[in-house]
Amino acid sequence: QRLEKERLEKERKEKKKQKEKERKLRLKKEGKLLSSKQKADLLRAKMSLQLLKESGQAVIGKTRKEGRLDKQDSAEDESKSDNISEPKDDDNNTEPLDDAEMVDEEEDQVEEEEFPDDWENIVIEDRKKKQQQQRQNAMENKKSSNKSTNDTTTGGSNKSSIDPDLSLSTSNPASRPPEKFRSPIICVLGHVDTGKTKLLDYIRKTHIQDNEAGGITQQIGATFVPPTAINEQCKHVKSKSELKIPGLLIIDTPGHESFSNLRSRGSSLCDIAILVIDIMHGLEKQTIESLNLLKSRKTPFVVALNKIDRLYEWRSNVRKDVEDLINSQQSNTKHEFNTLKQKVIVQLAEQSINAALFYENPDPRTYISLVPTSAHTGDGMGNLINLITHFTQTLMAKRINYLLDPLDATVLEVKAIPGLGTTIDVVLVNGKLREGDKIVLAGHDGPIVTQIRALLVPQPLKELRVKSPYEELRIVYGSVGVKIAAHDLEKAVAGLNLYVAHNEAELERLKTMCWNQFGSAMKAIKCSDKGVYVQASTLGALEALLQFLKDSKIPYSGVRIGPIAKRDVMKASIMLEHSPDNAAILAFDVKIDRDAQELADQLGVKIFMADIIYHLFDQFTAYKENLRKQRKEQNRHLAVFPCKLRILPNCIFNKRDPIVLGVHVEAGTIVSGTPISVPTKELDLIGRVTTIEHDHKTVDQAKTGDEVCIKIEHCTSDAPKLFGRHFDANDLLYSRITRESIDIMKEYFRDDLEKSDWQLMIELKKLFKIV
Incomplete structure (x- = not known):
């Protein structure tokens, strides 16, 4: 009995070794054989990944190919199953089984350790089920309006359906709806x-410590301030x-010119504006222009009464609410603040x-709120940012509702970037853009139809050390500033x-709409027969310059x-x-x-270039004044x-040529070189004044009464005229x-x-009977 058991045990072990050997050979041939170290590494990576998911952090993938991440997960699951199943095989405490049972067990184990064809699909299905379950739980717990729930569902379903396609880095807020x-x-x-710039800089640089951007992301033509930075700013409010x-x-628009154009197009690009007024100077020329612009477009705005730190003996404290801070100042500082504040209120009333001050505002719908600030x-x-967030969430809630459709996007700028070619900077207000979308936009010579090659946003500030300054996304949602790389954008x-x-x-x-x-924008521009030739980088800048x-x-x-070419110089040269x-x-x-500049120098066409309209x-x-002076001379x-x-009569010094006599200027102005006439004696011209003296000093001119x-x-x-003979x-x-x-x-002498x-x-x- 005992010998029989030993024989069976020996045979079982030999079979097991043979099977193991065959399995390893097969896996080696397929390239799927993993060492113990590799298995341990995969298990460790899998556990780290799981921990990150549980903590709510998004996982940055290095690949864009669909399913590659899933393959990695399946390999990790496989390695995990290997590690779990192998000790069972090596456990000597298990009771001996009969041959049939042992063979079945070994076959099951081999099947479990191999990489079956449908493993990826199982992992993907499992993941989708988990995500669906999480979404259902979140929606059940969320107590909000039906619209909000629908929006969330739409966003969630979109996100899940494009899960392998989201982005290179799902940590970027632009890639989440x-x-x-x-x-x-x-x-x-x-x-x-x-x-203005100082104020923007202060908002951008909120809480920068140890190379950390405080969550503030620089975006194309815009600065994105996330909730963490807003909360950090407003914690003392x-x-x-x-x-x-x-x-x-x-939006970092260069002045109010571009803003004017974008608003005049009926675009919803700007929801609310901050009008910055220097409390020391009050309303100035461009401030009034901006005010008229805001009134004409009916854009809501708040006023930042900036530079309060310039008040005499102002004591700064960023950890205090600005109302308490003003009340804590000395009486003379408070008096100066109230005087200057009242002056601005009167100027605005004009x-x-x-x-009214934001904390004294009787009705925010009819009174503009003034927020005392110091960008320095x-x-x-904090009060300024808090007021803006409060206004947008309450009075403007309907306006800032996120809509997936229709798409609302505006081209801000066309730029050539080394390595990417010509790109466009776009502000996406509502909707979404995907890589591969067919886009239509206006061009100089007709509508441009092209396909999005890449959607780029800059890396977060803490990742600026990365060689590439941009992060590539597969999909972006509004509101966001994004750079689009595509073909044929040179004439956009x-x-x-x-x-x-x-x-x-x-x-x-x-295409027809674009x-x-x-066409309607260009037709609205009425040119005259004679005048300068005008070029600008954008339609907004062109319209602003023409208005100016x-x-x-x-x-x-x-x-x-667009840029100046030879044909533009030829057109301008017609005016010569x-x-x-x-x-x-x-x-x-x-x-x-360069060719255009050479041609302009050759033809004598002047080219004036600047980045600021003024x-x-x-x-x-x-240049015109200089020309006028030259022509005048x-x-x-x-x-x-x-x-x-x-x-x-008593001042006749010489009666013959040259006639020298004293005169009283009855009217007008006499200057050197003036031709003199005596109409009463029909003497058309008796000569020219060559010298004028006053008190024995030579002067250039004499006016009425001199x-x-x-x-x-x-x-x-003809013969010279004599005083006393020809006139007296x-x-x-x-x-x-x-x-x-x-x-x-x-x-030339109108002003003289x-x-x-x-x-x-x-x-x-x-x-003189001159017609």
Whole structure:
């Protein structure tokens, strides 16, 4: 009996060894054989992954291929099963089984350790079931409105259906759909040097410590401020609002020009604005422009009364609510603050706007809230952010509801990026964009249809050390700033909407819509026959520049969007014949080709380039003023100032050529070179004034009421005129004007003449019968 048992045991062990050997050979041949170390590593990785998932952190995948992550998971599950099943085989305490049972067990074990074909599908199905269960539990627990629930379900189902397709990094908030509200979009407006940039910088740099960005992400043309940073800013605010929005998107538009254009297109790009006013200076020119813009577009806004740290003996404390901080100041500081605050309220009232301090506001719907801030020290910044979040979540809740459809996206800028080619910066307000979507947008020569190659957002600040400055996503949801890489974007026009076409019929409709939008915008621009040539980088910048030129009474003969090429120089050179002063190109925020610059130098076309509209205007007006001065000097000898002179009888110093006598200026202005006439004696010209003296000192001119001595020299081919023979002290002397001299005076010396001088000019015109 015992010998029989030993024999059976021996045979079982030999069979087991043989089976193990065959299995290893087969796995080795298939490349699936794992060592103990590899198995341990996989198990460790699997456990770490599980811990991360349980803690709620998103897992950053390194691959974009569908199913590769699932394969890795299946390999890890396989290794785990190996580690669990192997000790069972090696356990000597198990009771001996008969041959049939042992063979079945070994076959089951081998099947379990091998990698079956349907393992991936099992893992994927299992994961989907878990996700579905989690979503159902979350929806049951969430007590919200039906709309909110529907939005959440839509977002969740979209997310699960594209799970392998989400992104390279699902940790980026742009790659996750909002639940109910999208991030409100904020624009910052104000006069130059009121602290707009400083205010933006303070919001961006919230709580930067040890290379940590405080969760603030830099986005294309925008700054995204997540809830963590908002809570950090608002923790010292007294009446802090509960945060329901996924963050704030602050648009970095260069001034109010682009903002004006985007708003005039009816775009919902900007939900609320911050108007920055320097408390020390009050309302200034651009502040009033911004106010009129906000009123015309009916955009809600709050006022940041900035630079309160400039108040005398101001004591800063960023850990205090700004109301308490103001009340804790010394009496003289409070008095100065109240005086300046009241001055701003009066100035706003002059612009038909009711305003009050935010903590004294009787009705936020009719009164604009003023928030005292200091972008330098940070005082009041928490109150400003809290007020914006409160307004957007309550008064503007309907406006910032997240909608998956229709798509609302605006092209902000067209840029060439090394390694990516020409890209477009887009602000996605509502909806979603996927990699591979067919997009339609306006171009200079017609609508552009292309496919999205890549959706890029910058890396979070703490990951700037990564070689690539952008993070690539498979899908993005509004509100977000995103850079789109695609073919054929060189001629894209910034400032208009971007659309996604889902089928051919829709594609044709969208192409027509884009072209009509661009056409109507260009038709609205009315050019004159003579004027400068204008170029800008975006449609918004072009419209703003043209409006500025119109207000400044500078005519324009042609416009174009995009960089300056040779054809633009050729068009501008047409003015060299008709209006040489206007043979110039005003280029706002665009580049110039080398060939175009060489051609402009050769033809004599002036090119003015600037990134700020006002600088461009200053350059051109300085150029025009310089030209005017040159022409004035060139035509000075032809200019004749109107004058009427009475001869002083006791001041006749020389009666022959040159005649020297004393005169009293009855009217007008006498200057050196003035031709003198005596109409009463029908003497058309007796000579020109060469010298004027007053109190024995030579002067350039004499005005009404002056008594001066003048020297008149003969300047014609006929015989010189003599005092006493041809005219006497009873005759009045007049300056001899002509049609040509009148035109010269109008063109170049208009500012040198007073109203009485022009009246004398009219009198002389009648006297000399000039038409």
